[in-house]
Amino acid sequence: MDTKQKVSxxxxxxxxxxxxxxxxxxxxxxEEAIALYERGMRxxxxxxxxxxxxxxxxxxxxxxCYESEDSR
Amino acid sequence: MQIxxxxxxxxxxxxxxxxxxxxxxxxxxxxxxxxxxxPAGHVFLTLKDRDCQLRCVMFRRAGRLFQAANGDxxxxxxxxxxxxxxxxxxxxxxxxxxxxxxxxxxxxxxxxAKLEAEGLFEIARKRRLPTFPQRIxxxxxxxxxxIRDIHNVVSRRFPLAExxxxxxxxxxxEAVMGIADAFAALAALGNIDVVIVARGGGSMEELQAFNDxxxxxxxxxxxxxxxxxxxxxxxxxxxxxxxxxxxxxxxAAAELVVPxxxxxxxxxxxxxxxxxxxxxDLVGRRQSALRARTESLQHLGPDVGTMRLRVxxxxxxxxSRLDAQLLVSGEKVNSRVRQLTSLSPLLTLSRxxxxxxxxxxxxxxxxxxxxxxxxxxxxxxxxxxxxxxxSAESK
Numbered sequence: 001m002d003t004k005q006k007v008s009x010x011x012x013x014x015x016x017x018x019x020x021x022x023x024x025x026x027x028x029x030x031e032e033a034i035a036l037y038e039r040g041m042r043x044x045x046x047x048x049x050x051x052x053x054x055x056x057x058x059x060x061x062x063x064x065c066y067e068s069e070d071s072r
Numbered sequence: 073m074q075i076x077x078x079x080x081x082x083x084x085x086x087x088x089x090x091x092x093x094x095x096x097x098x099x100x101x102x103x104x105x106x107x108x109x110x111p112a113g114h115v116f117l118t119l120k121d122r123d124c125q126l127r128c129v130m131f132r133r134a135g136r137l138f139q140a141a142n143g144d145x146x147x148x149x150x151x152x153x154x155x156x157x158x159x160x161x162x163x164x165x166x167x168x169x170x171x172x173x174x175x176x177x178x179x180x181x182x183x184x185a186k187l188e189a190e191g192l193f194e195i196a197r198k199r200r201l202p203t204f205p206q207r208i209x210x211x212x213x214x215x216x217x218x219i220r221d222i223h224n225v226v227s228r229r230f231p232l233a234e235x236x237x238x239x240x241x242x243x244x245x246e247a248v249m250g251i252a253d254a255f256a257a258l259a260a261l262g263n264i265d266v267v268i269v270a271r272g273g274g275s276m277e278e279l280q281a282f283n284d285x286x287x288x289x290x291x292x293x294x295x296x297x298x299x300x301x302x303x304x305x306x307x308x309x310x311x312x313x314x315x316x317x318x319x320x321x322x323x324a325a326a327e328l329v330v331p332x333x334x335x336x337x338x339x340x341x342x343x344x345x346x347x348x349x350x351x352x353d354l355v356g357r358r359q360s361a362l363r364a365r366t367e368s369l370q371h372l373g374p375d376v377g378t379m380r381l382r383v384x385x386x387x388x389x390x391x392s393r394l395d396a397q398l399l400v401s402g403e404k405v406n407s408r409v410r411q412l413t414s415l416s417p418l419l420t421l422s423r424x425x426x427x428x429x430x431x432x433x434x435x436x437x438x439x440x441x442x443x444x445x446x447x448x449x450x451x452x453x454x455x456x457x458x459x460x461x462x463s464a465e466s467k
């Protein structure tokens with residue numbers, strides 16, 4: 001779950017980046033552009049959600065010696 | 073004979089001592105003994121060599137780079153003065169540092185030259201750090217401020233990552249092998265994206281493990297990009313030279329390794345804005361293209377309004393001309409009718425003339441030559457006609 005989420009943040013972010021470039025390059029049919037736009041907005045929301053959700057996560061360390069939780 | 077008071081002697085001695093160029097500013101090499109600290113924080117100690125001793129005092133405000141312990145060989149800097157209360161001659165120390173520093177520096181420079189010649193510091197082999205590391209290896213002590221700082225920085229900036237701590241002593245006899253083993257353990261996991269090797273600030277001796285050749289080679293052989301954050305900003309260790317990226321402190325190393333999520337969120341928002349702008353731009357282009365087409369259609373197409381006006385105008389003109397023509401024509405017809413009436417043969421006939429025609433072909437007979445005896449003729453008079461037969465002809 002953890003790993004999957006992290007992978008998908010990078011993937012979402014990269015996909016979003018590519019999508020913006022495609023849309024900015026232009027030359028698309030209107031329907032195509034709207035579809036891309038909607039997909040981009042979904043990706044952006046997913047990215048933001050992932051960043052938000054991670055805010056609540058406490059990083060777990062492997063070492064047994066280190067017990068300090070999120071100490072902010 | 074002059075007699076002095078004790079105070080006069082003491083003051084005279086102090087004036088004498090402080091005016092001496094050497095005694096007022098000197099470095100003394102010796103071994104530390106009898107270290108004690110007053111409640112006010114001043115440190116008292118004795119510097120000695122094989123058969124001499126010198127009392128020293130180091131006031132709290134003096135810059136102390138180094139905590140002198142009994143048995144340390146040190147270099148102390150200060151001035152010689154008499155402590156008038158006890159009559160003791162003392163070295164008032166403002167700087168103290170380990171005497172071995174010079175030797176360590178020499179060793180450091182030798183190691184650096186050797187490894188540099190071997191290519192361990194090659195810029196060309198420095199690896200790029202991953203943009204979004206998922207698993208971050210940390211080679212450091214499992215307790216203390218360093219791991220806590222790294223943990224805080226990463227959880228604040230990029231909590232999507234996971235820290236994998238490979239605990240090791242970072243000073244003392246076990247540090248060198250511990251650090252080398254930690255690198256090997258992280259590499260063996262096979263899923264670490266980047267490694268931070270870190271230690272808090274300390275003296276050159278305390279950082280010594282990070283100047284060790286075995287640690288340098290462990291970093292060099294690590295298949296994962298390594299960021300070093302050892303000591304303070306001013307400390308440079310061999311490990312720093314070998315690492316792919318050198319950070320001035322452990323916290324700085326953590327900041328270098330992960331992106332900032334607030335920055336990422338801003339970037340995502342920026343992409344959203346760009347998406348919207350690109351789409352609006354596209355729609356806007358389509359709209360203005362449509363508008364342009366519509367306008368050119370209106371320009372290029374027939375101007376129906378004007379044409380209708382012209383048709384109306386033409387119709388009106390045609391109508392009025394027709395009327396005029398009709399009027400003229402009517403007038404002509406009337407006069408012709410009058411003419412015709414005046415020329416009508418019927419009028420002539422009514423005066424007693426007749427028109428004679430051959431019955432069979434209707435030819436008007438104008439000459440004797442045109443008839444023969446026995447021909448049947450029609451005679452048209454004013455109010456009708458009758459048939460006759462030619463009985464005689466004469467000329």
